[in-house]
Amino acid sequence: MNIAKPNSYRSGPDERGHFGIFGGRFVAETLMPLILDLEKAYTAAKADPAFQAEMNGYLKNYVGRPSPLYFAERLTEHLGGAKIYLKREELNHTGSHKVNNVLGQIMLARRMGKKRIIAETGAGQHGVATATLCARFGLECVVYMGAVDVERQQPNVIRMEMLGATVHPVRSGTRTLKDAMNEALRDWVTNVHNTFYCIGTVAGPHPYPTLVRDFQSIIGNETKVQMQEVEGRLPDSLVACIGGGSNAMGLFHPFLDDSTVEIFGVEAAGHGLTQLHAASIAGGRPGVLHGNRTYLLMDADGQIQDAHSISAGLDYPGIGPEHSWLHEIGRVNYLSATDDEALAAFQLLSKLEGIIPALEPAHAIAKVMELAPKRPRDHLMVVNLSGRGDKDVPQVGDILKGKTK
Amino acid sequence: MTTRIDTRFAELKKAGRSAFVTFVMAGDPDPATSLEIIKALPKSGADVIELGMPFTDPMADGPSIQAAGLRALKVGMTLRKTLDLVRDFRRDDNATPIVLMGYYNPIYIYGVDKFLVDAKAAGIDGLIIVDLPPEEDDELCLPAMKAGLNFIRLATPTTDDKRLPAVLANTSGFVYYVAITGITGAAAADATAVSGAVARIKRHTKLPVCVGFGIRTPENAQAIASHANGAVVGTALIDALKNSLDAGGRATAKTVNAVAELTAALAQGVKGAKQAAE
Known part of the structure; x- marks a missing residue:
């Protein structure tokens, strides 16, 4: 494909969350105000030396x-x-590496005053990291996991439950990660007033791909x-x-x-x-x-x-x-x-x-x-x-x- | 450009009553039965038909509508066949507005320009695309307006006064107020809260405001319709359809009637409501 090379490969995304034609914010209206709030909160946190300093402390001594x-x-x-x-x-x-991102998002959630954290997980590594940091900061944690994955990744299911998280096996669709993400989005739409969605990968609506990448x-x-x-x-x-x-x-x-x-x-x-x-x-x-x-x-x-x-x-x-x-x-x-x-x-x-x-x-x-x-x-x-x-x-x-x- | 939606709401206003808007899934439980169902809806009192476009990953829908979409996909429903369904319906009915409702990906893959031409030709009047907020208006909303289709936006309890103008800016036909924060078929809509919300939206627009999500019974429908220009019912109709199927999920002799009877009862509820004050 013939696309002009950019001056830098590191300057994306644009203000609407686009990397070339990719990215964007394709979400239900119910979630849009919160996604805009998250973007604001993240921009403010990035500019706040206290945020980075606190995170560095946990990265060194906890992670x-x-x-x-x-x-x-x-x-x-x-x-x-x-x-x-x-x-x-x-x-x-x-x-796993998942904890790097979860730490950042949990600290953002705390800045935004959210007390309930939801996450999707495939192998369970993101779920375990989320359950761990929710335990550490005293937050409610709900993890959506495909029923097929619950079966093949039992050790992580047990870990999440020991850490105090509620694991919901998702039985819709193909019962794997994509369906877990659908179900997490459904929870988020329903509980948007008090819930922070901690996405585990560089996907989802802007600003998630950027903030996960940065963390x-x-x-x-x-x-x-x-x-x-x-x-x-x-x-x-x-x-x-x-x-x-x-x-x-x-x-x-x-x-x-x-x-x-x-x-x-x-x-x-x-x-x-x-x-x-x-x-x-x-x-x-x-x-x-x-x-x-x-x-x-x-x-x-x-x-x-x-x-x-x-x-x-x-x-x-x-x-x-x-x-x-x-x-x-x-x-x-x-x-x-x-x-x-x-x-x-x-x-x-x-x-x-x-x-x-x-x-x-x-x-x-x-x-x-x-x-x-x-x-x-x-x-x-x-x-x-x-x-x-x-x-x-x-x-x-x-x-x-x-x-x- | 006047669509069948504009015409229908103007008629209803003259008649002094609210609209009864029904949602069913295209191709559920099979294309032939689905056509019979949508033909029966206006005869049973539906004023506007919302037709779901089946999608594998309906992120804003509850279990009933998810299952309806999967039933349709299982019998080979596609976006092209959904357009065919509307074309067949239009042979006998050139007045009832049809709004396609669903998610963006099947349209994106069909090709936006081609879709708009084919949709207009098939007799579709408007679109409700759940995962296209105003931030993504370039994708489909603006091209749809140009093609003469209404782009009907969802406003929700989280859409505050600051955001409402952006949500309403390129909306036409009517505004769909989502009565709850949540997925389809979940909590019951509260008429008092809805009344306040509709009044708030009306301060920003002259468009009719219809209310959906969480309306299941004729009483519910009447209560909501007395505060809005229309009440939308989907999950309850789909549940009635599902309960009429045989063990293999296939249509029975009862299926079309099951949907038609509930539609008639709900329509009575809506028609018993006084039109909301302008």
Whole structure:
């Protein structure tokens, strides 16, 4: 596609929340006033040094940041090419990158005087992070989770309940993340007077894609500093998995204007791109859902199609609007990994590095297994290890024993 | 440009009564039965027909309307077939206004310009698109106005006086006041609160104001209609339809009558109400 290259890839969105043709505010009128309030509150918070200072305190002492940038020596040797570094987001409190964003949104909710927090969750990592911070700040927490995901991510359901959250299994539609998001939106419309919707990814109506990206950009900002410390230069490539795309956007955004850095996003190809999958960019086209225009999986009539991925966190038929834009202008390369490739990567990283990754970043590792061997030994590749695999151990165990597929 | 909606509300004003607006889902439970149902609505006392466009992800709808949309999709309903349905209806009825109601994506995928031409040709008078607030007017609202279709906006309890002018700016036909903060078919609408809200909207516009969400019974409909220019009922009709289906979700000999009978009872309620003071 022929689109003029912008002066900066980091200046979006415009004041109406558009990244090129993507993004926007496609929501019911009931929610519009609150979305405008949220935008105001966020703009004020960004300009308030006390907000950043308070957040930095929690990021350091509660979340445990900065997360390490770890040289994966045995994986590097095994693949025989690029020097691979893992950004260890799985070591954060609650076990994934999700907490970075939730902390920011909960602090915004408190500034706005909202006492009731709702969230949608796929794998349960965003739900757990939200339940955790609601416990920490004494807020009511309601999490919507597809009934299929409740089944396959039981450990996280139990964690959320222990933290005092109410988990609603969603039985409408395909019973996964998209339906959880529909149900959360229905709750929000109903309880708009006292409720803050804590969205877990860089999607939804403006300003969510922007504020989630900003809260997650700490991943890329730290990586830049850490790489400078150990290697004295920028990395040569970045790799991250993408469902909605918040861990990827957090890593990518600070590097978008560094033209020497190659950037790869990895979507979930499920059973393969010609069969059931969750790769919106590879297999979808632009449409409007959940408050934004973005790449979506749909049929010829504009009806949203079922996504499929082994990973509940990637099992979504859309992607954040800024990713759709970065795809169309060609700044980021979007690849995809199948269920089987992710499973192989899950096992390889566990055995070579003693790190059990979540199934979501296992998709990123799967593409590293293809990309790294083709690159020279002085090529520095950073992979976002966005979550740990404890939640997936029962499911993967069953699959490997041949019980389920 | 005068639409059937403008004409209908002018007639009702002359007659001194409020409009009874019915909502059903296009293609529910199958296209043939759906056509019989929408033909029966005006005969049973409906003044305006809102026709739902089925969508997989109806974010502002409760379980009844969600299920109605899924029933229609399951039998292969599409936006094109919804337009066909209206075209068939227009063969016998060139007066009852038809408003399509739903979500933006199927229209966006159909192609906005082509959709507007085809919708106008099929005999559609207006559009209510839940996920297109005034902030997104460039998408469909402005092109629809140009094409001679009314774009009917939802105003809600959260739409305050400061925001109302923006909401009303490009609205035509009528204003749809959503009586509750919530999804369709949830809480019951409170007539006193509605009365205040309608009065507030009327200070900003000369358009008729219809009220929907949470109206289920003839009594309800009468109470609301006495404070507004129209009362909208959807979920109750869809529930009556659903209760008439067989175990496999298929239409039975009772289906069309079930909807028609409730429509007639609700219409009696609305007609018993005095037209709201202007």
